Amino acid sequence: MNERILISGASIAGLTLAYWLNKFGFRPTIIERATRLREGGNGVDMREDAIEVAERMGIMSQIRAEAADVIGMSFVNAANHSLARIDMQAIQQRLDSGQVEIMRGDLVAMLHELTKNDIEYIFGDSIRMLEQTGDGVMVSFEHGSTRQFDLVIGADGLHSTVRHLAFGPESQFILYKDHYFAFADANPALGDDRWMTIYNMPGKMVGVYRSGNHVGAKAYFIFRQPNPLTYDHRDIEQQKRIISNTFANISSWRVQELLAGALADPKFYFDALCQVRMQSWSKGRVALVGDAAYCASPASGAGATLAMVGAYRLAGEIAAADGNHQLAFRRYEEGNRKLVKRMQKIGPNIRLMVPKRHIGIWVRNTIARLPLMKSLSRVEHILQPKHTEPLPYYQRESRI
Template sequence: MTPRSVLVSGAGVAGPTLAHWLARHGFRPTVVEKAQGLRSSGNPVDVRGPALPVAEAMGVLPQLRAAATSATAMRLLNATGREVARVRMSAGRGRTGHREVEVPRGDLAAVLHEAARDEAEFLFGDSITALRQDEHGVDVTFEQAAPRRFDFVIGADGLHSTVRHLAFGPERDFVRPTGILVATVPLGEPADHPHEVVVCNAPGRLVSVHPSRGEALAAFIFRRPDITAFDHRDTALHKRIVTASHAGLGWRVPHLLDRLQNTDDLYFDAVSIVDLPSWSRGRIALLGDAASCVSLLGDGSSLAIAGARALAAALAAHPTAPATALDRYEAAHRALVMPRQRGVRRSAALLVPATRLGLATRNLAARLLPAGP
């Protein structure tokens, strides 16, 4: 019997993980990625909770620990750069046992791609332009490759998912911005404090420098509820928004904004919640941020890894009953996702307090904590 074919859109975190588990279950996975290759940058994310047993079963925990960041503390500064609190981060995480691992997102994607590349076909520099399905499969039209037919198509292509747009409808129907924007830029140099994340806060604004792994990363996270839509391809606009929103902050912020102005590697987007009544339509389904974006404090990658294994297992358990397989995957994984979605506003209040009182309260709590997350 010919192995069932599955097209996965997106080669970030969820896509390669899903490809690996599909291959283990006897499927024939193909991963299509619009970028020419893997992204080399990205903010540090945690592999923790339900993702840890998945990474262990894939045999990639040693590689993740080798790529782990070295941050052991977080230093909180006020808008002028004066230290107001110092929080010890979880000791030894990512080094021994089954503790969580903090790793740059680009390194995480590279490790997961390495685990899947010999088991799946990867099509870089291409994207899906049309989907037409019937009860037996999905006909796919690509931007570059010749049209092909697959048994299933999975959208693991992020917040601005092409698969979701083609199969479910326009983004505005499902994506709810939280009023918080985020930008990250690699600094091209080591951090001044190689074992500390330094965070400068003002009401509604945060600027941080993370030592990452050798090359520091600057992040700008800020509240702008007035910005509800923007062109995701307009990098010049993104730079203007970040610069205007952080005017007047002290510390190293003017220098970091100069770096942002001169970078070719800027990530910018709105922190958003994706809310769909169903994650599947026929033989087309969604995974990771495409289905249920919740990411603000690093949970998104862990949930994507756990969801990928759950989806592959469901398809393997019900190979001739697509509706049953996809319904069971969604029911099981929604139970993990929904509490995180409900906690986004609380996370935002901790990370970027909107008022001076909120900021003072957060800083006081940080001073009283024996160890941070």
């Protein structure tokens, strides 16, 4: 029952879902708009149940070996003098959270390695139309021939094509969080090794992220924008102009050097800080997982955790229901809603990174200079794992 499952999106959620569906005896196919796996990207956190999912997939030791190994955040002034530092590794060790950060591209490569020999991949194509019938979903592609699948899962991110086709325009589901961000490759010499070096102006942040296990670095730009901008999320040159216009007149610190490098990077990434809020993550034979269903925004640091846990639960419930999608989708939502709701409570993260006023920058730096144990009380609730029910073990009771 419902053996043939199309997954749109070859990132963390889609690859994790494909791994578990294949393990449970289903036949997943992954379609990805890009012509190959998307490399690079920012650092992503593995937290709580995502660590357990990775353990069950046999890759957690590899994740720890390839971790980004960034100590924490260093706040600097225009002369590049350190004003304050937050040692995130020390806090995590104190909390014994087990949390680890890895570059998104490295995690995607691991997941692909687990699935590349067992799963059909279609790169360089995307879904153009979905038509649900009584016994499946007819899928038309931008380039390939029309095919029928039993189920279709959208794991295609914040700007999900599957969500748009099956549920409606993204404007119905997007909650804008008053900021835009960009990241791109950077000259490593512009930042301190193993630190996220941050320079603030009121309502703006420019930073350099240097992983201890990678030769390169990333430049980050964030700016406050009370009202959403109008632009094409696929037009990179238009997005580069937005960042250029926003930061072009800032000559302090290393802003112009970082800006020049970012504008020259073909892998430049820009988007709004947004969350996806939906009453239901499924409609008929179509369901959503990861950012497509419940993006918590990059400010939460929860994207990878929600992607992996959600994908594991969705595949597991499909298996437990032996492919009965109506039962499986309902149980997936019931089991995953509590985690999503908690992870979407961003808290003070964005105010920590991008204070609105000079006084906010001063207060943040003052707090960050306090001894570790005093500072801990102010940031502990961001990192402290909350009590959750044990992650279920799934099995498929019967086979067709």
